[in-house]
Amino acid sequence: MEGAIKTVVMQFLSATRGKENLSSKSFQKLVQSQLGNIMSDTDSSSAVKDMMKGLDDNQDGKVSFQEYMTLIGYVANSVCEQKGQPNAAGGQ
Amino acid sequence: MEGAIKTVVMQFLSATRGKENLSSKSFQKLVQSQLGNIMSDTDSSSAVKDMMKGLDDNQDGKVSFQEYMTLIGYVANSVCEQKGQPNAAGGQ
Numbered sequence: 001m002e003g004a005i006k007t008v009v010m011q012f013l014s015a016t017r018g019k020e021n022l023s024s025k026s027f028q029k030l031v032q033s034q035l036g037n038i039m040s041d042t043d044s045s046s047a048v049k050d051m052m053k054g055l056d057d058n059q060d061g062k063v064s065f066q067e068y069m070t071l072i073g074y075v076a077n078s079v080c081e082q083k084g085q086p087n088a089a090g091g092q
Numbered sequence: 093m094e095g096a097i098k099t100v101v102m103q104f105l106s107a108t109r110g111k112e113n114l115s116s117k118s119f120q121k122l123v124q125s126q127l128g129n130i131m132s133d134t135d136s137s138s139a140v141k142d143m144m145k146g147l148d149d150n151q152d153g154k155v156s157f158q159e160y161m162t163l164i165g166y167v168a169n170s171v172c173e174q175k176g177q178p179n180a181a182g183g184q
Contacts (some may be wrong), residue, residue, distance in 0.1 A: 001126040004096035005164060009171045011093050065172055069165045071148040072097060074166075079101045080157055084127050 012068050021062035027052050061080060095107050104160050113154035130167060 015030040018032055022030065024048045031051070041047035055067040063071075107122045108114055114122065123143070124134050133139035147159040155163075 002100055002130045004099035005095055005130065005168050006171055007096035009099075009168050009175065013172065013175055037093045038097065065169070067123075069168055070181065073161045076097050076101050076161055077157070079098055080105065083101065083105055 008072055014066055021064050022068065024052060027063045028086075035075060035077070038079065050085060100164055104157055113156050115161065116141070116144060116171075118154045125166060130171065140177060 011030065011034055012022070015026050017026070028045060028048050031039070031048050038043045051071075052063060055063060055070055057067060057070075058064075103122065103126055104114070107118050109118070120137065120140050123131070123140050128134045143163075144155060147155060147163055147171060149162075150156070
């Protein structure tokens with residue numbers, strides 16, 4: 001599993017290209033290329049923008065690592081639900 | 093990256109063996125077998141118990157999927173810091 005966690009981190013780091021946070025554009029690209037099969041509506045720019053607004057706790061128009069990990073948590077929760085387990089019920 | 097997220101979810105689901113939450117024992121096994129190279133002190137039962145207490149928001153002595161994802165977030169944050177990026181600074 002350690003490789004899986006590193007993969008998640010490296011996707012963020014390579015998408016930021018050395019900057020601290022993901023810009024709106026980089027976030028769109030990352031979601032479309034990396035989460036297109038697992039999430040719905042990633043082809044819609046406006047849907048991805050809305051998603052980003054929902055994640056952007058500090059409202060700075062960028063996605064920090066913490067905010068990105070919140071997204072990963074949502075996606076994991078939805079994968080868990082799809083597997084038909086009760087674990088993810090009532091997830092945040 | 094979708095495979096990586098699924099790996100993280102499946103590790104939890106297989107460790108619970110059909111139950112909703114991880115018992116203290118299952119949590120210890122999972123941490124030792126899956127995160128031993130990436131975290132320190134996983135060989136120490138008391139350290140892993142303390143870690144579990146820290147995660148166990150609702151104090152029920154078990155680890156839910158949400159609580160497990162909190163741990164994954166911590167580990168990811170620490171991997172991110174190790175890569176020498178400023179992203180993880182001040183993480184929650």
